[in-house]
Amino acid sequence: MANTSNAKDKNRHLTRFHYTVDQAIEKQFNWTQMMRLLVYLKPYSKNYLPAAIIAMMISTAVRLTVPILIGKVAIDIAIKNKDTTMLTYLVVGIGLLYLLSFVGNTFRIKWVNILGQNVIYDLRQHLFSHVQRLSHRFFDSRSAGSILVRIMNDINSLQELFTNGIINLLMDVVTLIGIIVILFVLSPKLALAIMVILPIMFYISTKLRRNIRRSWQEVRIQQSRMNSHLNEGLQGMRITQSFSQEKENGEYFNGVNHGFFESFRGASKKSAMFRPLVEMCNAIGTVILIAYGAHLILLGEENGGIALGTFVAFAFFLGMFWEPISRLGQMYNQLLMAMAASERIFEFLDEKPNVDEKENSYHIDEMKGHIEFDKVEFSYEEGRIALHEISLDIKQGQTIALVGHTGSGKSTIANLISRFYDPTKGVVKIDGHDLRDVKINSLRQKISVVLQDTFIFSGTIMENIRFGKPNATDEEVMEAAKVVGADDFIQRLGEGYGTEVEERGSILSAGERQLLSFARALLADPTILILDEATASIDTETEVKIQKALNRLLKGRTAIIIAHRLSTIRESDNIFVLENGKVLENGNHEELMAKRGEYFGLVKSQFQMLDAM
CATH class of the missing domain: 3.40.50.300 (P-loop containing nucleotide triphosphate hydrolases)
Incomplete structure (x- = not known):
């Protein structure tokens, strides 16, 4: 209890450092800002980005094709007619398709990693170059630690977005749209029955968004505070030791560390709520598929029901359906983290030097010194x-x-x-x-x-x-x-x-x-x-x-x-x-x-x- 009290007490005294520039940024989710981030992809839009998209489309097409081949061709035609030759061709064909998907995924991962690393490099270089041009007033009001957090930690938090997030987002959206279209083509009745759960999930997830975003902003603020204290504490270590203030400094760090720990734990809790939500929807969708799907099979195709192969294809697609939704939820959390970081990065990039050059400023070729x-x-x-x-x-x-x-x-x-x-x-x-x-x-x-x-x-x-x-x-x-x-x-x-x-x-x-x-x-x-x-x-x-x-x-x-x-x-x-x-x-x-x-x-x-x- 004493340690907790100490931590809380130290957190109440965070005015020891000045963090007015690191307060939470109250803005709506800003797609304009996201487009501003995506501008950093432009130099690579003629090589790595198109190549990664093509590789992604190949692997996605394979994933959507295989369940149809298994359900509608293998079960409803080949097995039903006991056509072993067709089954053999299907097995070989599906194997080749999976090999093609493997090659596509390999190159996709390679190219998006190269793309992401280049974008992060450019963004960090741009931010550092810009900070170097800012006036002394900028540095007068900010600690070195808080600037370091923007250039290192905040940009690092965008790494996953650029290395995997953007291409994965596109892949999941294409997969999801493809699955929905295929499900309605296979059986509109069964597709509608399963989709009834989506509005409920959408409503609950939107309620989480604001809290999740605010939580990750708070994590960045607390991380900035901890880095500022670490930077000052390490640079002033000789003074700390000279005055035997190691204990007091340790207690203060305990308070800052506790603030970061609590904020990260809170943000992680809220972010983790999305996954169980998707799992719950998956369970409900599976129950609907089994109950209503079995009814449609028993009803028979001639009476508006479905064939066994269609049911099997539905089962495949249903398993695939919740996977991109789950990843999109994780992607949204990642997007929220990236937005919280990008707001802080662009706050620095939007900072104008107090001492700036006029458009018509000129060089002094020779200076005498008067x-x-x-x-x-x-x-x-x-x-x-x-x-x-x-x-x-x-x-x-x-x-x-x-x-x-x-x-x-x-x-x-x-x-x-x-x-x-x-x-x-x-x-x-x-x-x-x-x-x-x-x-x-x-x-x-x-x-x-x-x-x-x-x-x-x-x-x-x-x-x-x-x-x-x-x-x-x-x-x-x-x-x-x-x-x-x-x-x-x-x-x-x-x-x-x-x-x-x-x-x-x-x-x-x-x-x-x-x-x-x-x-x-x-x-x-x-x-x-x-x-x-x-x-x-x-x-x-x-x-x-x-x-x-x-x-x-x-x-x-x-x-x-x-x-x-x-x-x-x-x-x-x-x-x-x-x-x-x-x-x-x-x-x-x-x-x-x-x-x-x-x-x-x-x-x-x-x-x-x-x-x-």
């Missing part, structure tokens, strides 16, 4: 202004520094220069070009950003540095590393530049990771270089080494340095002091110290802290 902020105002969210009508003029080749307390707007200025966000008001220009008129790639290719929390990818040292310029030669990579002083520690590693680094570069120190990010940024040969607290994680000795390299590297480039460590910006051409999104003062180090204003106070307080240490 940056202007003309009365720029910016808010990350309504009511919270991060920048208040900022005006800056950063000349080509200048090194400027942005200083101020946390939240003063320093990183926001850097984000606007890279156009990760657009200003709420005002204009940001580079070389006189309004950034909203410029193609984003042509802008960012000429800007390199080095952050405090640098990201190192899984792969070799060489590959990580080359990330800034994929076509760079090994010699260019090594030269960039030497310039920033990274070559020394790289050569000391086991395999030098070929050393494999784990996810996020965990085998490297913070300073070493930062040196690699410097090499990566400089290899790209940017016109504008942005250093956002780039030396914060580096020890004093390494900082001196980088400072010497930067003095050479910043020549000819426009550089924006954001730093709390004021010792790193003394040589800047201009220093802007920010507070609450406003420029309080600006000038070089000597000018600002002479003013004895805010900058003077910042320097003084920092040196007092160093003396106290």
Whole structure:
């Protein structure tokens, strides 16, 4: 009982993470959306899809033909007339038909699997490519885990639909229609007697649809929550262990896991109700067939009854009749799961970048690096202004520094220069070009950003540095590393530049990771270089080494340095002091110290802290 209580209690506190974007989507079953999914079949509509349909039609035709041959030909003609020759031909013919069906099914399975895997590949590639183009605001409001669920789990849930579902659906519909037509041709009376159960089954099944669909939506939401927690929990494992919070974290995961368990169990229960419903209808249909069919046989063909062969054919078709209905029920459940997943996938695909390109946007072929902020105002969210009508003029080749307390707007200025966000008001220009008129790639290719929390990818040292310029030669990579002083520690590693680094570069120190990010940024040969607290994680000795390299590297480039460590910006051409999104003062180090204003106070307080240490 204690564990259950814990789980419920944890579920009540799921606000620890933000899931507002993952709420259930209240929409009717949308065939337009299903057609949108089927568009991904279009590239394969001239080869694999037609081939799979032809193979399916062959095997279906065989299944519908064999019961007629057994009932109407073998029993009513060959056996009745004791024609052994005809029976022999029928046995051989039916054997060949089953062989043909086997070949058809083999190729159908092969082709639909190739078709389905290609569609899933294309869909996942499309979604990932689209997500990469979305603006920073999109990622600000979503956890990495919830995005991962859309790209992996939700698309995986469509795999069965595309690999088997669509062709099987078509096969079952054709089979069902074929059986109904044949049954009414063989005996309209007996067919009507058996079909009386269908409206009852249809009525009951439609009542289940909404609940089943909602249940699978809830499963996706709970799965997203669990993946989000797992992603955050694994990335923050060191913090968890440092504060001895393994028990609390385990209890929280128990709550999230319990929510997923309960939602999946509920959805599975509702989905499982369809199969017994079909079995019940099958049983009722069999009783009707035996009772009424026997009556019609005894009545005789001359009195409006049926022959024994017709009854046998009916028995075959009745067994086949409920099978596609049962599969269609399972297919409908599968379709509901696919709809729940596709709604979430298309929610991302329909997401438009907040920072988007105009239709008439143009490339910047050459960038000099003159940056202007003309009365720029910016808010990350309504009511919270991060920048208040900022005006800056950063000349080509200048090194400027942005200083101020946390939240003063320093990183926001850097984000606007890279156009990760657009200003709420005002204009940001580079070389006189309004950034909203410029193609984003042509802008960012000429800007390199080095952050405090640098990201190192899984792969070799060489590959990580080359990330800034994929076509760079090994010699260019090594030269960039030497310039920033990274070559020394790289050569000391086991395999030098070929050393494999784990996810996020965990085998490297913070300073070493930062040196690699410097090499990566400089290899790209940017016109504008942005250093956002780039030396914060580096020890004093390494900082001196980088400072010497930067003095050479910043020549000819426009550089924006954001730093709390004021010792790193003394040589800047201009220093802007920010507070609450406003420029309080600006000038070089000597000018600002002479003013004895805010900058003077910042320097003084920092040196007092160093003396106290």
